[in-house]
Amino acid sequence: MPRLFSAFIIVDWSAASKPTTGADSIWIGVLKRDVRFRMAFESYNPPTRAEAEKRLAAVLDDLRKRGERALLGFDFSFGFPRGFAAAMNLAGDPPWRAVWDQLDKMAKDKADNTNNRFGVGAEINRRLTGGPFPFWGCPPKDALTTLQPKRSRPHGPDDLPEFRHADLAAKGAAAIWKLYYNGSVGGQSILGIPALRRLKLARGEAVKVWPFETGFKALTEDALAGVEVVVAETYPSLLKIQAGAGEVKDLAQVRGAAEHFARLDEAGKLAALFAPPAATPPDVVVDAEREEGWILGAGS
Structure with missing residues (x-):
């Protein structure tokens, strides 16, 4: 070949x-x-x-x-766990592209690396649950009511999955919901x-x-x-x-x-x-x- x-x-x-x-x-x-x-x-x-x-x-x-x-x-x-686009009420198909377009609108990343990734996580949490979930992890100075330095609770059966299928298959891959600390993908x-x-x-x-x-x-x-x-x-x-x-x-x-x-x-x-x-x-x-x-x- x-x-x-x-x-x-x-x-x-x-x-x-x-x-x-x-x-x-x-x-x-x-x-x-x-x-x-x-x-x-x-x-x-x-x-x-x-x-x-x-x-x-x-x-x-x-x-x-x-x-x-x-x-x-x-x-x-490259993508979020299944159901994310629907939970965010994102218009457009396929879901991955709708998510990419949404993140492009939300993320601000300046030439000197200054960025708003914690703000994006906090805003997505607000839209999904109104609290500090599912995204978690940030320096204490960046903590908000909708984003906390530590994980607030585990994922339950009615939540979006913690991991993608690929993360489980990779054995050891971190969840996309982790925004800070080692392995914060x-x-x-x-x-x-x-x-x-x-x-x-x-x-x-x-x-x-x-x-x-x-x-x-x-x-x-x-x-x-x-x-x-x-x-x-x-x-x-x-x-x-x-x-x-x-x-x-x-x-x-x-x-x-x-x-x-x-x-x-x-x-x-x-x-x-x-x-x-x-x-x-x-x-x-x-x-x-x-x-x-x-x-x-x-x-x-």
Whole structure:
């Protein structure tokens, strides 16, 4: 089976409120062919999300000129647990796109990384429950009646699910409702989804978001005709990645994930990873395609 991609870009996103580099900041890992057609890795550590968007655009523009297709992975949730769009009374179909449009309207993310992710969480809580649920986690100074530093209560049978199907399949993935502290994917998603939406709008149909736009199925060369970038949700913690001497953990994870997917593609095994794990119920496939998304490799 021929390779689907000639470049692999993995992004470790960050919801930091000020410019920052090094550990716990944005890392972009790019694995692509050099002038001798050998796979070579390069990394970038932009201090702000605005600069990261510009860097990604430049990398993708270069690959477009070379006629090379890229797999672009981000480490935040692309969707919310099933039922979220309906609970928010969001108009539009499919639900994932309605959620993306809504977050784009709500999220304010300035060039210096100043952002309102806690305010967005608090406002969504107000609309959903009128209290500090389901989003939780913030510095004490940012606490509101509808957002508290600690979780107010567990999820009950009448609440939106705590986890997406993919989060459970990944074993260890954090819930999107967690906005602060280690593993707070919620803040990353609130700020990352609008950035991903901008990237998609700028490049149109040349960019396909898996599994929302490709379907939750194995990818083929025919299905990707005219596609320059496939964007997928990734979770490097699923992989056993060893950091090199003096290598920042975040850098090691983007490098290791890029190398992992490149090896699978070289062996003709990557295409199948875009399909549901064996014995996945049909309703889970529908939820993943329409609203929740999936983590590449989770449950496989």
